[in-house]
Amino acid sequence: MQDFVMKIGGMHCNSCINRVTKALEKVDGVKVNTVTIGLARVSYDPAKTHPQSLLDAVNNIGFTATHGE
Numbered sequence: 001m002q003d004f005v006m007k008i009g010g011m012h013c014n015s016c017i018n019r020v021t022k023a024l025e026k027v028d029g030v031k032v033n034t035v036t037i038g039l040a041r042v043s044y045d046p047a048k049t050h051p052q053s054l055l056d057a058v059n060n061i062g063f064t065a066t067h068g069e
Helices: 014-025 052-058
Strands: 002-009 030-036 039-044 062-066
Touching: 002 052, 014 030, 014 039, 014 052, 039 052, 052 062
Parallel strands: none
Antiparallel strands: 002 039, 002 062, 030 039
């Protein structure tokens, strides 16, 4: 597993946190570590997915995700 941190724009509340968490959990090979307003930390299996898929999962639900840290 590899760690990945992303910055997420457009989050304002706990509902946003829940939406982002659920979107990331749907990506095969991902373990969500923490999601807070503006930031998500996950671990992923590089044999099953890659960072762009994680960014896409969040962007596709209406937020703006970019590589963090």
